[in-house]
Every structure is written in C-alpha cells, then in structure tokens.
Amino acid sequence: MVLLDALGKRWTLRLLWELNQSWPCTFRELRARCDDISPTSLNNRLKDLRELKLIELGESGYALTEQGQALSRLLEPLDRWANQWAKNFDSN
Amino acid sequence: MVLLDALGKRWTLRLLWELNQSWPCTFRELRARCDDISPTSLNNRLKDLRELKLIELGESGYALTEQGQALSRLLEPLDRWANQWAKNFDSN
DNA sequence: TTATGCGCTACATATTGTGTAGCGTCAATC
DNA sequence: GATTGACGCTACACAATATGTAGCGCATAA
Numbered sequence: 001m002v003l004l005d006a007l008g009k010r011w012t013l014r015l016l017w018e019l020n021q022s023w024p025c026t027f028r029e030l031r032a033r034c035d036d037i038s039p040t041s042l043n044n045r046l047k048d049l050r051e052l053k054l055i056e057l058g059e060s061g062y063a064l065t066e067q068g069q070a071l072s073r074l075l076e077p078l079d080r081w082a083n084q085w086a087k088n089f090d091s092n
Numbered sequence: 093m094v095l096l097d098a099l100g101k102r103w104t105l106r107l108l109w110e111l112n113q114s115w116p117c118t119f120r121e122l123r124a125r126c127d128d129i130s131p132t133s134l135n136n137r138l139k140d141l142r143e144l145k146l147i148e149l150g151e152s153g154y155a156l157t158e159q160g161q162a163l164s165r166l167l168e169p170l171d172r173w174a175n176q177w178a179k180n181f182d183s184n
Numbered sequence: 185t186t187a188t189g190c191g192c193t194a195c196a197t198a199t200t201g202t203g204t205a206g207c208g209t210c211a212a213t214c
Numbered sequence: 215g216a217t218t219g220a221c222g223c224t225a226c227a228c229a230a231t232a233t234g235t236a237g238c239g240c241a242t243a244a
Contacts, residue, residue: 001106002181003174008105010201013096027222038202043223052181057222067177074170081166082095085159089094089144102200102232119191130233135192149191 006052011037011045016054016064017079020072024061098144103129103137108146108156109171112164116153 007013011034018033019025027046031037046062049055054068064072099105103126110125111117119138123129138154141147146160156164 002178004105004109004171008100008102010100010102013100014093017096026220028220036203038204039223040203040225041201044201061221071170071173071177074173078163078166078170079096081163085163086094118189120189128234130235131192132194132234133232136232138191153190 003052006048009045009048011041012048013075015042015045015049016068016072017075019055019062019064019068020075024058024063026061030062095144098140101137101140103133104140105167107134107137107141108160108164109167111147111154111156111160112167116150116155118153122154 007016014034015030018030025033027039027042030046031039031042034042046055046057049068050057053065054071055062056065057063099108106126107122110122117125119131119134122138123131123134126134138147138149141160142149145157146163147154148157149155
C-alpha cells in the first residue's frame with residue numbers, strides 16, 4: 001500500500017512519466033515539462049521519490065534509479081491505454 | 093495527460109485498486125477499506141471516477157465499468173511489483 | 185413506529201499546493 | 215577578477231484541497 005499511496009500524491013505519476021520519456025533532467029527543466037509546477041511542490045515530490053530510491057540526483061540532473069526504471073516501464077502500458085481512452089472519451 | 097493527472101489525485105489509485113479486489117462495494121464499505129477516508133473526499137473521488145466513466149453506482153453499490161476493469165487490470169502488475177519492492181525496501 | 189443501513193452533505197479545521205521573489209553556489213565569459 | 219547566467223532550492227503569503235464529526239433524507243425490515 002506504501003507505494004500505491006505515494007504514487008497517489010499529486011505530480012508523482014507525472015514526474016515518473018516525464019523522467020521515463022527522457023532523463024537525466026534538471027530541476028528547472030522538470031518544472032517546465034510539468035506545466036511549470038511550483039518549485040515547492042516539485043521539490044517535495046522529488047524528495048519523496050528520492051527517499052523511495054526511485055530517482056536520484058546525479059551530475060547532470062535527476063535520473064531514474066534501476067527501480068525507478070522498472071516502475072516506469074510498468075507505467076507504459078497504462079499510458080498507452082490512457083491515450084486510447086482519451087480519444088474515445090473526448091468524442092462524446 | 094488527462095487520465096494520468098486524474099490518477100494522480102489522492103485516493104484515486106487506491107479506490108480503483110480496492111474495487112478491483114472486489115466489487116460492487118457500498119459507499120460505507122469503501123470508506124472502511126480505505127483507512128476510513130472522509131466521506132467528503134470519498135465522494136469527490138467517486139464523482140471524478142464516475143465522470144470518467146470508470147465506475148458507476150448500481151443497485152448493490154459501486155462497480156467498475158468495462159473501462160474501469162480494463163484500467164484496473166493494468167494496475168495489477170504495478171501492484172505486484174509494489175509488493176515485491178516494499179519487501180526489499182523495508183529490509184534496509 | 186422504531187431501528188438500521190444506505191448515499192451523501194455541512195462545516196469548521198488542518199494539511200497541502202501555488203506563485204513569486206530571491207538566495208547561495210558554481211562555471212563560463214568579458 | 216567582477217559579471218553573467220544557470221543550477222538546486224528556500225521563504226512566505228495566499229489558495230485550494232483533504233479531514234473529521236455530525237447528521238440529513240430515504241429506504242427496507244422488524
């Protein structure tokens with residue numbers, strides 16, 4: 001339940017998704033990619049994700065850890081489904 | 093991005109997960125299963141999920157729609173991974 | 185009629201997120 | 215060697231969201 005609750009926090013899923021698209025990625029770049037999320041919120045979520053050892057801050061920016069990569073990969077089918085679903089949903 | 097943002101709201105993932113475990117399920121039962129979430133929050137999330145047509149309120153309680161079932165199924169690998177992950181994480 | 189369980193609302197309080205400004209650090213440039 | 219720019223990140227006032235508790239209106243059953 002721990003992880004499920006963590007993922008349920010605002011921006012967490014989005015951050016993992018963005019990082020899965022391309023990483024490493026700087027703090028400021030992440031902000032830009034996430035609809036200019038406030039730095040406060042971004043930092044809080046990054047802290048959470050670092051504590052969970054899903055991401056880490058390296059030389060050239062934030063990066064997915066091994067486990068972060070594994071998790072992100074599981075989100076891909078979800079994302080694909082979501083895109084299909086969005087198409088059908090909008091056309092109502 | 094729509095669905096991803098919706099799933100990122102607090103309790104949304106948890107609710108889908110709980111319903112995927114067993115449904116239909118009454119409002120009060122859902123509360124109990126979700127750590128006694130406040131009725132206000134529960135109702136807000138249920139509204140969201142109904143608008144997204146992922147769940148619906150039937151005779152005998154809240155139930156997953158076809159699409160809700162499809163989505164929940166995609167969460168299963170995630171949940172399995174999370175359980176494994178939690179084991180390794182706690183033993184640190 | 186009373187009792188019970190239902191979905192849900194009201195409302196005051198607490199927690200969380202937002203938006204903007206800017207700090208301290210460092211590497212490159214003039 | 216002072217300046218500029220980008221970095222991660224913090225401060226803080228304000229807004230949005232969640233929480234906890236009480237209870238409403240409705241239905242079915244005893």
